[in-house]
Amino acid sequence: MALVVQKYGGSSVADARSIKRVAKRIAEARRAGNDVVVVVSAMGDTTDELLDLAADISPKPPQREMDILLTAGERISMSLLAMAIDKLGVKAKSFTGQQAGLLTDAVHGKARIVDVVPHRIRQTLEKGQVAIVAGFQGVNTGNNDVTTLGRGGSDTTAVALAAGLDADVCEIYTDVDGIFTADPRIAPGARKIDKVTYEEMLELAASGAKVLALRAVEYARRYNVPVHVRSSFSGKPGTLVKGTHGDLIDPNASSEEQEEAAMEDPIISGVAHDRSEAKITIVGVPDTLGQAARIFEVVAAAGANIDMIVQNVSAAATGLTDISFTLPHGDIRSTVAALNAVKSELKFDDLQVDDEIGKVSLVGAGMKSHPGISARLFGALRDAGINIEMISTSEIRISVVTRADNLDDAVRAIHTAFELDSAEGEAVVYAGTGR
Amino acid sequence: MALVVQKYGGSSVADARSIKRVAKRIAEARRAGNDVVVVVSAMGDTTDELLDLAADISPKPPQREMDILLTAGERISMSLLAMAIDKLGVKAKSFTGQQAGLLTDAVHGKARIVDVVPHRIRQTLEKGQVAIVAGFQGVNTGNNDVTTLGRGGSDTTAVALAAGLDADVCEIYTDVDGIFTADPRIAPGARKIDKVTYEEMLELAASGAKVLALRAVEYARRYNVPVHVRSSFSGKPGTLVKGTHGDLIDPNASSEEQEEAAMEDPIISGVAHDRSEAKITIVGVPDTLGQAARIFEVVAAAGANIDMIVQNVSAAATGLTDISFTLPHGDIRSTVAALNAVKSELKFDDLQVDDEIGKVSLVGAGMKSHPGISARLFGALRDAGINIEMISTSEIRISVVTRADNLDDAVRAIHTAFELDSAEGEAVVYAGTGR
Numbered sequence: 001m002a003l004v005v006q007k008y009g010g011s012s013v014a015d016a017r018s019i020k021r022v023a024k025r026i027a028e029a030r031r032a033g034n035d036v037v038v039v040v041s042a043m044g045d046t047t048d049e050l051l052d053l054a055a056d057i058s059p060k061p062p063q064r065e066m067d068i069l070l071t072a073g074e075r076i077s078m079s080l081l082a083m084a085i086d087k088l089g090v091k092a093k094s095f096t097g098q099q100a101g102l103l104t105d106a107v108h109g110k111a112r113i114v115d116v117v118p119h120r121i122r123q124t125l126e127k128g129q130v131a132i133v134a135g136f137q138g139v140n141t142g143n144n145d146v147t148t149l150g151r152g153g154s155d156t157t158a159v160a161l162a163a164g165l166d167a168d169v170c171e172i173y174t175d176v177d178g179i180f181t182a183d184p185r186i187a188p189g190a191r192k193i194d195k196v197t198y199e200e201m202l203e204l205a206a207s208g209a210k211v212l213a214l215r216a217v218e219y220a221r222r223y224n225v226p227v228h229v230r231s232s233f234s235g236k237p238g239t240l241v242k243g244t245h246g247d248l249i250d251p252n253a254s255s256e257e258q259e260e261a262a263m264e265d266p267i268i269s270g271v272a273h274d275r276s277e278a279k280i281t282i283v284g285v286p287d288t289l290g291q292a293a294r295i296f297e298v299v300a301a302a303g304a305n306i307d308m309i310v311q312n313v314s315a316a317a318t319g320l321t322d323i324s325f326t327l328p329h330g331d332i333r334s335t336v337a338a339l340n341a342v343k344s345e346l347k348f349d350d351l352q353v354d355d356e357i358g359k360v361s362l363v364g365a366g367m368k369s370h371p372g373i374s375a376r377l378f379g380a381l382r383d384a385g386i387n388i389e390m391i392s393t394s395e396i397r398i399s400v401v402t403r404a405d406n407l408d409d410a411v412r413a414i415h416t417a418f419e420l421d422s423a424e425g426e427a428v429v430y431a432g433t434g435r
Numbered sequence: 436m437a438l439v440v441q442k443y444g445g446s447s448v449a450d451a452r453s454i455k456r457v458a459k460r461i462a463e464a465r466r467a468g469n470d471v472v473v474v475v476s477a478m479g480d481t482t483d484e485l486l487d488l489a490a491d492i493s494p495k496p497p498q499r500e501m502d503i504l505l506t507a508g509e510r511i512s513m514s515l516l517a518m519a520i521d522k523l524g525v526k527a528k529s530f531t532g533q534q535a536g537l538l539t540d541a542v543h544g545k546a547r548i549v550d551v552v553p554h555r556i557r558q559t560l561e562k563g564q565v566a567i568v569a570g571f572q573g574v575n576t577g578n579n580d581v582t583t584l585g586r587g588g589s590d591t592t593a594v595a596l597a598a599g600l601d602a603d604v605c606e607i608y609t610d611v612d613g614i615f616t617a618d619p620r621i622a623p624g625a626r627k628i629d630k631v632t633y634e635e636m637l638e639l640a641a642s643g644a645k646v647l648a649l650r651a652v653e654y655a656r657r658y659n660v661p662v663h664v665r666s667s668f669s670g671k672p673g674t675l676v677k678g679t680h681g682d683l684i685d686p687n688a689s690s691e692e693q694e695e696a697a698m699e700d701p702i703i704s705g706v707a708h709d710r711s712e713a714k715i716t717i718v719g720v721p722d723t724l725g726q727a728a729r730i731f732e733v734v735a736a737a738g739a740n741i742d743m744i745v746q747n748v749s750a751a752a753t754g755l756t757d758i759s760f761t762l763p764h765g766d767i768r769s770t771v772a773a774l775n776a777v778k779s780e781l782k783f784d785d786l787q788v789d790d791e792i793g794k795v796s797l798v799g800a801g802m803k804s805h806p807g808i809s810a811r812l813f814g815a816l817r818d819a820g821i822n823i824e825m826i827s828t829s830e831i832r833i834s835v836v837t838r839a840d841n842l843d844d845a846v847r848a849i850h851t852a853f854e855l856d857s858a859e860g861e862a863v864v865y866a867g868t869g870r
Contacts, residue, residue, distance in 0.1 A: 016491035056451035061518035079504035083496035
């Protein structure tokens with residue numbers, strides 16, 4: 001008997017039929033003897049409909065009221081799901097973020113979890129009942145106001161509850177079979193990854209893999225919560241996210257299992273891509289001490305989430321350099337405005353915005369200790385005739401910025417160069433999940 | 436400067452345009468220097484949509500989950516309304532029933548208010564902000580679960596908050612101009628009533644006038660809250676519900692005003708009608724001691740809300756009598772089943788169900804002390820060729836059951852007989868309100 005936290009996204013509970021299907025799976029998990037806690041997102045496009053309503057009312061509504069509005073979506077899905085489970089003869093109760101003890105700070109729209117106090121969830125489990133919890137929301141304990149967790153909020157709710165309840169596993173149900181070595185819509189030979197460490201998953205999520213929210217992975221890593229990403233449409237095992245490099249192996253497993261696990265431990269996990277960023281280049285910056293620091297102070301104050309930064313060597317003749325960085329499309333306007341406001345102070349010549357870029361990333365454990373990985377990647381792109389515009393690396397990742405037009409070709413070239421293509425060429429459907 | 440509680444029903448906030456219109460009215464009330472608390476229902480047909488969703492999931496969902504589901508509607512309307520007011524430059528904050536301190540018992544679906552502790556509402560008013568409160572809902576303090584108040588819940592929320600805040604007036608905004616002497620769709624000469632006592636309003640509401648919920652009137656009477664029923668589409672004064680018979684007159688008013696008020700005090704308030712009931716007749720009941728008590732024990736246990744009861748004099752030859760009572764259509768099935776289950780014990784011959792009845796009621800203060808009222812009413816029906824099937828009376832009301840087909844004619848005949856028709860024949864639109 002295990003304690004299982006299951007999370008279902010909006011596409012898994014899009015209508016009455018989907019809710020009944022999910023309820024059946026939950027009832028089966030309970031009947032198999034597990035303690036089951038379910039985290040649920042709003043139904044299908046409910047959130048978009050609520051956002052449209054708000055936009056009809058006010059271009060810039062107060063964030064506190066937006067949070068109240070948006071959390072209505074989970075109230076609907078969680079109560080309907082509890083009804084559907086009850087109809088199958090299994091007792092279920094639904095709880096808001098507040099009732100489930102998800103305590104947050106006061107930052108409406110992107111609150112951080114400060115504590116998880118799941119007394120009522122424990123009581124519900126002790127009675128043999130299934131607990132349904134609204135994803136994406138919490139309560140600001142200072143004033144009892146509802147807050148939302150922002151992007152990836154429901155995944156984070158699930159992992160935080162799993163940590164707070166010391167669950168055996170946190171299952172993230174989605175509309176794909178797990179994490180893949182690349183987006184199968186782009187690389188048809190992409191394979192499902194059976195196991196991946198927190199660190200690799202972090203790099204994959206940060207590099208554009210949308211199946212699991214970055215923030216939830218960070219939380220899972222900190223509290224050592226095993227996360228199982230799997231399909232709500234099939235019974236197949238998905239991708240298990242757990243452990244750090246070198247300890248993917250279960251210490252309680254037999255020596256045969258340990259050996260097999262170690263042998264299966266892949267050096268290269270997969271190829272992620274991201275179309276959501278643009279590039280800003282600050283042209284002709286005097287290459288003086290503290291100039292970069294001042295630039296990124298200004299950018300940070302504008303609220304932009306910077307990803308890659310590249311500074312060229314300054315031309316000796318002029319003492320001027322160019323600094324390029326990537327950031328989400330949505331942050332372009334405020335960032336350009338903030339930089340132009342201090343143009344005379346920073347003494348740069350020009351700002352260039354390029355929103356036609358793509359980023360491809362190769363992620364794998366122990367990448368730095370294997371010489372030749374970068375060379376093979378760059379070679380694959382060269383052979384495919386793809387120009388590299390920016391490069392950034394970490395211990396377990398190499399990212400490259402290309403023209404947006406070249407991104408799909410880049411994913412395929414790298415996926416093939418690192419022998420990730422499956423022999424069978426599994427036909428799978430891959431898609432991002434909602435919040 | 437007054438403290439005003441305003442309640443807007445679902446039809447007043449049916450879409451973004453309506454919400455903006457209501458917001459304007461609220462902002463004006465605030466700018467005029469009033470402290471404003473607003474109680475709001477769910478938008479238009481949101482509640483029906485949620486009920487449909489639940490029906491798709493389960494024929495008999497747990498009531499706790501139904502309450503969670505339905506309260507999503509007010510979350511949406513209250514946050515949108517707060518946004519719309521904020522956009523007009525007036526600060527507004529929305530609060531759930533729990534946050535507003537509406538404490539109830541644990542009866543999901545028809546909870547009773549046990550206390551009102553509106554700390555946060557007071558704090559909001561002290562900051563000069565408008566407080567928006569979700570109607571229809573409260574919190575069961577025993578376990579922090581959300582409850583709903585059932586039919587007429589939002590009116591009751593408004594009156595309860597007005598009582599708890601010691602407000603100067605509770606304004607119930609609706610889509611008609613106030614309480615009328617009859618339904619103007621049936622009696623075109625119906626006039627708006629300017630003032631009415633709690634007792635008369637209670638009888639009107641209990642007799643089928645749907646503009647103000649019976650329960651809210653009971654609450655207003657107990658806590659002496661002046662209620663102003665008025666249109667959200669016009670600035671015209673509506674109907675003021677306050678005082679008891681004989682003290683409609685403001686004791687602080689001048690003697691001229693007092694005299695005028697007394698002279699205006701109508702003996703007959705209006706004619707109400709009700710099509711929502713059916714009649715059950717228990718045929719051939721032995722006329723023995725305690726038989727009626729036993730019958731209505733059984734009926735009460737079936738959960739039926741009985742209205743009128745008539746027992747005929749028993750036929751001396753047989754010692755058998757017939758007992759008829761009226762009840763809501765929705766209670767017929769369970770009541771018939773309960774009675775048939777004890778048929779051998781009660782020894783009656785037959786049960787007859789008649790769902791083609793209508794009830795018309797004449798309501799007015801001091802009716803019993805004015806001889807001839809009943810005679811005039813029965814005479815008007817006779818002259819119109821309408822047969823009377825049951826009669827029931829109170830201090831300030833006479834109700835008569837007729838064939839459903841005759842109900843409109845009965846309303847017109849009585850309205851005319853008591854000279855309630857206006858000279859002008861105001862063209863008004865009359866309709867019931869939602870919850």
